[in-house]
């Protein structure tokens with residue numbers, strides 16, 4: 046009975062137009078449209094064509110393209126992962142085994158039963174039950190379902206190595222893409238996608254292993270081959286091959302392991318050990334079970350969360366010990382293959398990278414190590430080490446790096462560095478004390494601090510002496526104030542603190558400190574001298590301190606006093622006298638007669654009242670160390686002025702690198718007058734410090750002696766580091782060695798050790814010494830400290846060939862004898878100028894003398910006497926000047942100098958002569974030269990050495 050093509054298409058569940066095409070290809074011509082009729086024979090022919098060769102299996106539901114594409118479900122990727130192994134038994138025809146479970150191994154699969162001539166339509170629906178089967182349903186009739194091909198090969202991939210999981214994922218993705226696309230090309234699963242183009246068009250998939258082409262008679266195979274299962278891959282009819290689209294590279298990767306999988310590992314071997322195929326099936330089941338558990342939210346037993354997440358990330362099922370070892374072995378083998386090197390390294394670096402991401406600008410705290418920089422920059426430490434190594438620095442991860450090196454490495458890494466200074470205890474503790482702001486109600490009136498400033502010898506000390514009723518000026522060495530002084534006096538019911546600073550230029554720094562603690566500056570100007578350079582400097586310091594200025598026009602008693610000239614100088618320096626309409630009080634005084642002293646005091650107090658100086662006496666004290674001394678008897682004595690708060694006996698104080706507990710306090714005017722406490726602006730002599738604190742350093746009262754010690758030690762360490770940095774203690778390198786050989790050693794060095802009574806003196810001496818600079822001679826202060834010369838100083842001087850400068854101190858007895866034994870010179874001074882003068886002279890003596898050539902005369906060789914054992918002697922006549930015995934002579938022949946030799950012997954007739962004058966004859970023997978000739982001219986000269994001075 047004739048049947049229309051469209052009805053048959055409906056029955057076969059294919060598209061009418063496609064069936065028309067199939068009719069043509071099946072050898073049923075003349076069927077140009079869906080309305081054409083087919084006879085029963087033609088129908089059978091078409092159906093036979095569609096079902097493929099009779100010996101080939103027909104996939105269930107293989108209705109060609111009529112089967113609707115299955116929906117792409119999230120689990121499809123897993124389905125792709127779970128690709129199955131198709132094992133052909135040694136007997137019988139093709140066997141397709143989905144291998145989804147152990148029961149499936151035991152029960153014959155659909156593929157094992159002979160395929161029906163026509164698949165029932167209901168089977169197409171069944172094909173949708175799993176994604177892989179759905180893929181199979183799309184395969185053309187006559188071959189193994191392509192979906193199973195993919196499964197089979199995916200299983201091979203999984204069995205090869207863990208990384209094949211991702212490859213299979215890629216393959217699954219390819220499936221998804223194909224399934225998602227409508228049309229014949231998209232719906233076809235191409236053989237090339239799985240086995241490569243070499244087999245395309247053959248119409249049959251190759252059998253991997255010993256099984257051979259089972260369709261052609263597996264019975265013909267050798268017994269060994271029969272004994273083993275063979276993997277059979279799906280065949281695809283050549284005519285069904287669509288135009289090959291360009292394959293993505295990932296697809297090719299997914300195929301790679303298929304060809305190398307030995308069948309032995311896929312089935313049970315003779316020894317009966319557990320085959321990998323079984324394991325993979327078990328792994329599939331595990332995965333399925335996991336999926337179910339995940340869906341149901343069930344807990345997973347016997348797995349840590351880490352293991353689980355790692356395994357999930359790798360797409361690899363949980364493996365037993367043997368399987369895991371097998372996979373590891375396989376991985377190891379792959380590592381040895383070319384092209385896996387880089388990957389292996391990456392795999393081994395599986396540790397968590399704690400480094401921060403790379404930045405353009407990084408912050409780092411000093412001191413820092415290679416590790417610190419690595420973490421801050423977010424680069425591996427070995428990259429930093431490599432940079433350092435290129436610079437010749439061998440560094441470990443813990444090697445400290447100085448700021449310069451850190452900056453360099455960062456620059457090499459393309460980064461800028463901001464250095465963070467670590468907050469020290471000093472920052473934390475002392476800054477907090479500095480930042481305390483007193484309540485207005487806590488503030489009380491305090492005495493003003495008056496500082497006397499001015500040019501040397503203008504009468505500062507004399508004026509102050511007169512004001513407080515003592516005589517200090519006459520007792521000072523050389524009449525020059527060497528020490529800073531501070532006193533507090535009472536005028537009626539009011540107190541005034543005075544600070545007298547040394548007037549000499551060398552004490553500028555100390556004077557500046559004096560101005561820093563001062564409230565009012567008294568500029569002392571001698572009326573006879575007027576404004577001098579140091580007066581101008583004093584004015585600058587007072588201005589810098591932003592304090593009111595009062596001028597004492599001193600020495601008014603002198604006949605040469607010229608107040609007009611002095612005031613003119615003042616106004617030229619910006620101090621307009623009040624009597625000239627300005628705002629600066631100028632008081633005419635005489636320390637000699639006492640003139641104007643009361644008026645000066647009243648003026649000072651009036652200015653102080655105007656400014657209402659206040660402080661909080663009820664807080665821990667802060668102040669300044671004006672001066673400190675250290676001697677064997679009394680230990681450390683510090684002259685302090687309290688700025689705010691009240692200093693008490695027992696207080697823990699830190700000042701610079703010194704700390705201690707206040708042991709005693711005494712009045713600076715009278716050291717026998719002990720004090721228990723010192724309020725704002727009080728000046729005290731204090732004992733209790735461990736070492737002499739630096740002059741001009743602020744002191745603080747702390748609660749904790751440990752904190753004070755820590756701060757002081759940190760400061761001492763810093764000072765020592767700076768000192769070592771300045772004095773350039775460094776080991777010789779090839780570069781510096783070259784410098785030395787290259788003439789730097791010509792520089793003479795005079796090493797010094799300075800001992801002084803107070804810190805201020807040391808600073809003044811060092812400042813003066815700094816002026817003694819010369820390119821050929823340099824001074825090097827090895828050590829400068831307060832106190833008497835000790836045996837340690839002598840040892841240091843002995844070892845370093847140094848001179849000891851003792852300023853206002855004497856050597857201890859042990860040091861004195863040691864110095865005599867070792868020949869170390871200890872030079873004692875009480876005036877700074879003497880130090881500089883003597884050192885200047887000594888340094889000038891170290892200057893190499895200047896050599897000057899002095900021409901003496903000329904002698905003409907008239908005859909040459911050659912004497913054996915002596916050599917050639919020139920018989921000469923002195924034609925100009927004089928010839929001296931220890932002189933040198935240039936030999937001139939034909940207007941050319943042919944040599945320059947010392948005169949070895951000079952004889953007048955037969956006698957040695959010291960000199961031979963013009964017109965006389967003499968015999969001259971030159972040292973080292975005998976080739977003299979008659980008519981040679983000897984130009985005689987001598988080299989004189991002239992001592993040099995710094996002024997040359």
Ligand SMILES: Nc1nc2c(ncn2[C@@H]2O[C@H](COP(=O)(O)OP(=O)(O)OP(=O)(O)O)[C@@H](O)[C@H]2O)c(=O)[nH]1
Pocket residue numbers: 499500501502503504505506507508518524525526527546547548549599600601602603634635636637638
């Ligand atoms: N005739 C007279 N001589 C004075 C007067 N004031 C100071 N002198 C003398 O001037 C000299 C220097 O006086 P000092 O008080 O030491 O001067 P200074 O400014 O303190 O000097 P330095 O300590 O070097 O800073 C001393 O010999 C004083 O006797 C004065 O008012 N009249």
